[in-house]
Amino acid sequence: MRWKIVPLSAIALELLSWASLWSCESPAGMALTFGLAHAAAAGTAAWGALGPLSPQRRAASKPTGLFLFAAAFCLPFVGVPAVALCLMVPSQGPTGAPEHFRVIEEPAWPETGGPAEALDVLGNEPLAELRQSKSAERRLALLLSTRYLGGDSAVRLQGCALKDPSDEVRLLAYGFLEARERDLSARIQALTQSLERTQPELRGSLHLERAQYGWELVFLGFAQGELGTHVMHEARAHAQQAVRLLPERGAPCLLLARLLLHMGETEEASKALEEATRRGLAPEAVAPYAAEAAFRERRFNAVRTALASMGPLSGMRPRLERLEAFWR
Template sequence: MTSKWLFSGAFLFELSSWAALSAQLPVGQAALLYASAHALGSLLLSAGIWLLLPRRYKFPLPWSPLFIFALAFFVPLLGAVGVILAVFPALYLPRKQQEQAWDSMSVPELPFRPQDQRRDLMFSDGGLRDVVRHAPSTEKRLNALFATRRMEGRDSIPILKLALRDPADDVRLLAYSMLDQQESGINQRIETALGQLAAAAEEQRPALHATLARWYWELAYLGLAQGSVLEHVLNQAREHVEQSLAGVSNGESHLLAGRIALQQGLLEQAETHFQQAELAGVSPQKLVPFRAEMAFIQRRYEEIPAQLATLPEPLLQRPPFAELARYWL
């Protein structure tokens, strides 16, 4: 109802402005009457049209109604008529909305396509490290942590530890939760094996000792133990693997004992276990990385290229041997 009164007033003032031009009055008086009536008519017309506009066209104020007023006022005689002819058909006869044939979308966050699940899938942790360290988006850093679930534990642990220093609470809590989940799973297996060992028969004890040695070694190998805890874990692993070898001697247990001794810096014991493992049937190629590491620690650098050269060529092209081969060979 308000708009109708505004339009009626605008119509009357516009008629008055035209009448002032056609009346037999002095030029100055006629111009003043015309400008006054035309201004009031344009003002009422602008107010009426502004009330009918959709909300998205009403703002910002005062520019939206001022634009309509300018169109009506500054075009003599035909300004108001032009505004009416331009606006009213658009208000009451809107164009029919056409069916949209396609929907424009922004590029989704990674990963945005299915990935092949392959057992031999290799990951490069460098890209995920960069995302966790430098990505400005918290969501991208969270996605990087979720991606570590498909990585080997040895590669994922450093990335999760890096995320513990993230400024975002969500990233830190997720990293802590994933680390705690891995550590808790190993500790539960150790507790289960210790409970079985307490009630096991004598012939079952070597196998249980070997199992305990592997799980203790797993805590150290994955980097889940640090400082004095790491020293305790390695001592427990060495103790259990030695008890396992005292009952049943096999190549895999000698290999594990050698790796534990190498980690503890007991190089002579490590070499002895590696020799026993080789005699028990462990492939010499499987021992090459550890013997090369021993040669490096003892500064026998001239032996390293010859040892790495015995590895198969496809293995030297894959991490972690690719970088070693590029440097030493």
């Protein structure tokens, strides 16, 4: 109630300043009286605009108060009455609390019985069906079945589901990807802390595992651009340490070769693959990457030799069979 009196007080002070123009005999006294009364009226009007606010908002609105004071003071006979009248106009607040959300029932998720049933649900072309199926329940079942897939296949399907028109499918896909990325980041952080506490000569396995998680973070698309480049350089450094600290194992050399191939360093990758073979790693594990390195170096006879060392591919995907037939 007391804030409603402030505009009236401002108008009264402004009227007093007007009266001083006729009541004072000397020009100096008239100017001084008018200036003080007019400034008091402008200050009262500006104070009335900020007074009803909370202390926090009042502190944040000081520039607004200064602007109102300057506008009222610099416009004699008009400024103060205008500000005071604006304060006297009643303002209507919100009639009711706005509805920020609505409560809906949680939808029932389709269940999958396990890996075997999940493979039946996925079928032969799950990515195409996820994009083209008109049934939201079918797309949701496909997405739930990706829990039993590993590596890039699951992430590719879940990434495609982020563009699904159904809210349930998009939210579930985002949850899967976020959980996967969070798990990888937590493991990398835990391994980094373990490396700091472990003696240097015993860090070989930790370096290898740290490089594997870094490579997986990039391979699955969670680290891209400059971040991906940084993660790759870190993974390469850890893989090189694992190669040095685990001289009898070929797995660190193979991982280092994969990292180098991804970074475009084909010659160094070929050397790492040769070292992996020398350390006794199975030719079937080295051959695909040796074929890729040879293809990049345009050594096509070496590509045929590497593919031949992989053995028969009759039990693998038809695309690999066609690839082997092409290079015969």
